[in-house]
Amino acid sequence: MIIVHHLNNSRSQRVLWLLEELGLEYQLKRYERDPKTMLAPASLRDVHPLGKSPVITDGKLVLAESGAIIEYLTEHPGGGRLAPLFGTPERTRYNYWLHYAEGSAMPPLLFKLIFDRIETSPMPFFARPVARAISKRVKKEFILPQIALHLGFMEESLKETQWFAGKEFTAADIQMSFPLEAAAARGGLDSKYPRLVAFLDRIHARNAYKRALTRGGEYKLGG
Secondary structure: OEEEEEEOOOOHHHHHHHHHHHOOOEEEEEEOOOOOOOOOOHHHHHOOOOOOOOEEEEOOEEEEOHHHHHHHHHHOOOOOOOOOOOOOHHHHHHHHHHHHHHHHHHHHHHHHHHHHHHHHOOOOOOOHHHHHHHHHHHHHHHHHHHHHHHHHHHHHHOOOOOOOOOOOOOHHHHHHHHHHHHHHHHOOOOOOOHHHHHHHHHHHOOHHHHHHHHHHOOOOOOO
């Protein structure tokens, strides 16, 4: 039996969604973030040494990392569903977006989250102006332009098709959901990017997405 070690408001929501799309049975084990630090509880280290989510177990297998989990679930218990055929252009695009989501799209969004928190974190009064000035400059000169660059790239990539790998919905769209939802929450994804907004509307309307929210609980990516 597949067990999803599910952390609230995290990438593991994608794993629940994929399992619902594939119609696979699974068990859910919940973990809650520390409300002050927003970090995962130490108990997740009992499952995987890094103590992060998502993690799944399937018999003796313990597997972390969203992309690796998606590949395993689609290729093994999923029987190849939600993945284009090997050797097709769609498969090449699928592999690209499967890795792009975390390798390229997420880092600038994560940097923005960190620097936003620097500006609001408690610190000695004499350090606050310096820290905030540095944070604002880094965001203005590097982070925000990078986010805009990636949003523009993703927007253009949906010019010909509704889905990232081609005409059909695939697990790459599930993988891409997290950076886009994070961008909508805190990275400037708005009506300037109508194709990306429409993509989010399409995935939010899917029954499997809704079922995953019911199973996983509240899902909110704040700043």
